[in-house]
Every structure is written in structure tokens, then in C-alpha cells.
Amino acid sequence: MIWLFALIGVVTVAILLWRAFGPGSRPAPPRVIAPDDDPDFLRDLDGRKPLDP
Template sequence: MLKFLLLVILVAVAVYLTTRALQRRGEIQAPRAQRRPRPEPPRVIGPDDDPDFLRDLDRRRKHPEDPDV
């Protein structure tokens, strides 16, 4: 069991050192830690949040025979 653990540790160190050497040579690009935040989409407002809609609704209720509304 001790030999197996030693072998795993040696393989892990070898992989780590190989990766570091390749990164320093520039063959493998290191992953970027910082990502650009995505812009938020514009907020969609519902008709009950729109003051023009509510004003027009109130106008329709007061004057239902108005042809231009």
C-alpha cells in the first residue's frame, strides 16, 4: 500500500511539473480567472408599471365613446 501511495504522489508531481513547464513556454494558456460580466438585458416593464398605459386606461374608462383612444 505504501508503494502504491508513493507511486501516485510521484505521478502527480510529474504531471504538475510538466504542466507548469509547458505553461511557462507558452504552449498551454493558463485559464483566465476573471470573466467579464455579461450586460444585463433591458428590464421589461409590464403594462401595470407603465404610466402611459394606466393614464390611457383611466381615460377610456371615463370616456368610452372617444374615437381617438
Template sequence: MPSAADAATLEEYRLPSSGVRRCAVIYLLALIGLVTVAVLMWKAFGPNTRPVLSTRVQGPDDDPDFLWKVDRETRRKKSGEPDAGPADPAG
């Protein structure tokens, strides 16, 4: 059985009290909260927030307006209508 002196010495080496543990848990939760907020802010306002514009050149065979105009010209030629071409005001 430990003596009174041994018991006094053991008191110095005890684990931290519950108040210190509570404080550590609060700091840990605050750190997790800050990291979460930082990640959300990075995703919202980070460098890749703007959508990437397509730099691919669209060929004429992919353009619906072009295909419609070609189809219209083909139908005109088949039906025998004169080509209306651009009007030249200069003569």
C-alpha cells in the first residue's frame, strides 16, 4: 500500500482534469469547423469557379444553320427557282 508521500507524488502526475479535456475538445471542434469552412470557400471562390469555355472549332457540318442553308439551296436548285444571291446596290 502506498504511503501518504507516494500518494502526494502521484497526484502531480495524474492525467489532466476534465476542464482541460473539455477545452481540448472545443479547440479540436473549432479546428474541424475552420477546415470545413475553408474547403467550402475554396470550392465556391477558388481558381476553377468559372466554367471552361470550349475552344473547339465547330466545323460547318456541325452547324445547324449552315446545314439548313445548304439544304435550302439544294431544294431551290432542284425546283428550278433562281438563286436570290446577295443584292448589289451598285449595279
């Protein structure tokens, strides 16, 4: 009977450790977009071009 309680305790500790330190426990870092991949930047380039006289 003590083996059953020990097994339940080990499984409980393992589940708690998995939830605390397993995959998905940390948020993903923010994604950095390069200027040449940013649609807003590319759309704004036309307005930044100097006009030829």
C-alpha cells in the first residue's frame, strides 16, 4: 500500500515540475522584423523619396 502512495507522490511531483519548467512555461520572445520585410516601411518609402527637379 505504501508503494501506491509513493507512486502517486512521484507522479504528482513529476507533473508539477513539468508544468513549472517544461516547454511552454516561458513566453516566446518578440519577433523582430527587418525593414525590408516590414510592409508599412515599404509602403512609406515612396513618400520618403526626394523628388527630382
